[in-house]
Amino acid sequence: MSRQRKKRKPAAKPQRREQPDQGKSPAAPPPRRRGGATAHAILPAETLAAELKPEPQTRTEEKIPRWWTALAALAFGWALYYLAAYGGGFHPLVFTRGEWFADIQARAARSQQADPLAKGRRLYRRYCAVCHGMDGAGQPGQFPPLAGSEWVLAPGTERLVRLVLGGLQGTITVKGLPYFNAMLPWRDQLNDEEIAAVLTFIRRNPAWGHNASAVTPEQAARLRQETAGRIEYWTPEELEKIPADR
Ligand code: HEC
Numbered sequence: 684m685s686r687q688r689k690k691r692k693p694a695a696k697p698q699r700r701e702q703p704d705q706g707k708s709p710a711a712p713p714p715r716r717r718g719g720a721t722a723h724a725i726l727p728a729e730t731l732a733a734e735l736k737p738e739p740q741t742r743t744e745e746k747i748p749r750w751w752t753a754l755a756a757l758a759f760g761w762a763l764y765y766l767a768a769y770g771g772g773f774h775p776l777v778f779t780r781g782e783w784f785a786d787i788q789a790r791a792a793r794s795q796q797a798d799p800l801a802k803g804r805r806l807y808r809r810y811c812a813v814c815h816g817m818d819g820a821g822q823p824g825q826f827p828p829l830a831g832s833e834w835v836l837a838p839g840t841e842r843l844v845r846l847v848l849g850g851l852q853g854t855i856t857v858k859g860l861p862y863f864n865a866m867l868p869w870r871d872q873l874n875d876e877e878i879a880a881v882l883t884f885i886r887r888n889p890a891w892g893h894n895a896s897a898v899t900p901e902q903a904a905r906l907r908q909e910t911a912g913r914i915e916y917w918t919p920e921e922l923e924k925i926p927a928d929r
Contacts, residue, residue: 803884806877810869811885819891825864827857830891839929840898842922843882844906850916865916870907878903 798804808817811829815821819830829835834843834857850868854861873881879900886895 800884800887802877803880803882804888806873806881807884810872811881814866819885819888821857823860824862827855827860827862829885830888830893832857835885836893836895837927838895839925839927840882840886840896840902841906841925841929842927843886844878844898844903845910845925846917846922847878847882848903848907849910849913851919852916853918853920855919868916875900875903875907878907 814826815829816826819828821828834846834855837843846866848868848870850866852865854863856862869878879898879902882898882903885891885893887893887897
């Protein structure tokens with residue numbers, strides 16, 4: 684037995700194993716990285732590090748919620764509207780109201796003094812003008828005129844106060860023309876001061892050329908009392924029995 688035989692056969696050199704390609708074809712593109720850093724191999728390390736660093740946040744709108752922006756826009760729009768609607772155009776009249784208000788009050792007091800018929804005119808416009816007209820001409824065939832009416836301009840005021848307090852019904856002749864109609868009583872609508880004011884207005888209204896005597900609240904109160912139990916409307920014939928100068 685020679686030693687030669689004992690000589691071990693050199694172990695077979697292990698075959699260099701091929702890198703398994705993990706099922707990818709060699710043509711497949713390399714996996715993409717954010718920031719386009721596909722060329723890692725050829726970029727210097729520090730460049731690569733800089734490139735991989737997260738970018739600083741510049742889009743601040745991502746930090747403010749959308750609903751907050753919408754709310755702020757709404758509030759701003761409302762503020763603009765409020766200024767436009769209630770700002771008074773920044774006029775001194777609005778912002779120095781105290782002085783101006785006193786001035787307005789002073790003027791109102793003066794005009795009330797200057798025009799004693801103001802209250803009666805206001806009542807007439809509100810309650811009577813719808814039928815008798817602001818010009819007092821009435822409506823032909825329907826509502827008799829008050830301007831130039833002998834009933835309005837009579838020397839006494841009793842007929843007038845009675846027919847306005849208690850209502851009127853029947854054929855009445857005014858300025859030569861007959862009217863057959865009815866007027867509701869004003870007893871519950873107007874108090875004594877108002878009856879006096881509106882009748883004084885129609886008797887003294889300069890626009891109609893009237894200048895008869897005034898009706899006082901005392902007269903209205905007395906006749907209201909005297910006719911308290913009456914429920915029928917007055918008729919022209921009844922009223923004509925009362926002397927015209929009473
Ligand atoms: C709904 C319509 C109507 C209203 C409102 C009205 N009247 Fe009359 N008035 C008449 C009618 C209609 C007559 C005539 C009644 C008749 O034909 O008998 C009349 C008659 C008169 C007359 C007597 C006739 C004349 O022309 O002089 C006087 C005065 C009068 N009204 C005053 C007033 C006063 C004051 C008021 C307001 C407080 C008033 N009227 C509101 C319809 C109205």
